[in-house]
Amino acid sequence: MKKNLISFTLASVLALTAAPYSFATNDTTIQPSNDYSQLVTKRQVVDQLLNDAVIAFKSPARISHAGFTAKMPSNMEIVTNRLLEAYKLEPYRTDLLISAANAQIYNKNVDRAISLFQQALSVAPDDIDLHAYLAIWQHFKGSQAASDKHMTALAKLNPGRAADIQRIFATVDRIVATPLKEHADKDKLDDKGAIVTLGYALNPDGSMHPILIERLETTLVMAKANPDAIIILTGGVPMNHKTEGKLMADWLIEKGISKDRIIEENYATSTVDNALYSSYALARHNIKHAIIISSASHVRRGQTLFEIASWQTGPHNITFDTVSYPDKPLKELAIANDAELLGIYRDALRTYGMWSYRSYPLESR
Structure with missing residues (x-):
């Protein structure tokens, strides 16, 4: 009896995934919006793309030598491309855009990162992380009006986050303005x-x-x-x-x-x-x-x-x-260059708690 029940259940599932179905209840027809066999396939493709992104992210080599192309894309370019391919399949996954944008920050392509953050913001206009990222990176690019716009939005959505981002700006400004030195300000440390x-x-x-x-x-x-x-x-x-x-x-x-x-x-x-x-x-x-x-x-x-x-x-x-x-x-x-400032802002956000990569299994602070 148990074996027959299992066989019946399996046959039912296969029948449902093989073709669209409908049930007539009174005058209402219930139909699936998708072919379930295709949904399974799409999930597998997205998972594979994210696994490929993880492999590129963890590779010790800074460039990929795979394939027979004259161009050798950087690891971060591969990570970005895999994330964006996955996003095309699942366009509700805004996290994929955020991860791709941060991969471009690591690639030192801040303009492209800003474009991807803005694309994500068009989908989620009240996302406080996106406004924080854009406030930071527009400030880094010298686009103060654009940075202020996002700070204003952030202050309305989450005053505490806005205050923290302002504190990050002030901290970085103070530290980069402090002269480097080979000796401490005082030889003797106080207690503790x-x-x-x-x-x-x-x-x-x-x-x-x-x-x-x-x-x-x-x-x-x-x-x-x-x-x-x-x-x-x-x-x-x-x-x-x-x-x-x-x-x-x-x-x-x-x-x-x-x-x-x-x-x-x-x-x-x-x-x-x-x-x-x-x-x-x-x-x-x-x-x-x-x-x-x-x-x-x-x-x-x-x-x-x-x-x-x-x-x-x-x-x-x-x-x-x-x-x-x-x-x-x-x-x-004596003066912090753009490369140093990029690393400071990037890692300041990570330390603060805004994870760069947030698309499982590619998750990294």
Whole structure:
């Protein structure tokens, strides 16, 4: 009896998916709006396109060598194209447009990103994330009237979000206007002070790059001058089964720094992670002032992200200073160029909590 019931049910499903159907109830005819067999096929295609996007996104190569074309599209271009192909099939999936736009931000094509954000906004005109993105990137492009328009809309829709975006603008403006320096404003940290050293990609054999060693030399000087300060070493990209955080800790311990002062943060794979994970360590120890050590070309982005991360984790009123290892002459970096500013704004939004990629399985802060 059970076997016959299963057979009947399966046969019924196959009959329904094979062709359109209708039921007459009184004078009303109920008909499906789609062919269900085609719906299943479309879902499979969308899933495959998103899986292809994930593969391109995670590929360690910066360009694709697949195929026989003279043009080698970047990974982010492939990601964008797959997302837009999926959007053509499912045009209610505004998330696909947002993810594609952010892929273009990574591709440094801000104009195309703005166009995609605007396309998404035409579908969802009250989306607060879209107004926030457009306020930021129009400001970055120097289109202040357009940025102000989105800020006005944002203030009506969500005053708290509008205030946060204004705070991001003010934070970035202040930090990029602060001169880079190779020494802290004060050699001695007050009570409840911390030194935070940002990692740098290891060599393929798992050894430390000279730039990372230079950052550690700077850290060592600061650590000796401030024997009560805790030291957070953040970096977790594994190479040959080693991580930056662990190698940095070993190096400092060999130089005489007590391991009891050191917090290894071995999970961060980006500057955003550096800030988010380290902010909890700063909160746990109720740190009032922290000095961030990184390369001169990177330290302004680091400070921006640490400040934004601390808005949510605390401690309340924590302050940050920076010390730069001059990977380039400081005079050359005195004014933040467009590439640096793009990275600062992009990662500021990620740290704030606006995920760049929000289309499963392509989900990434």
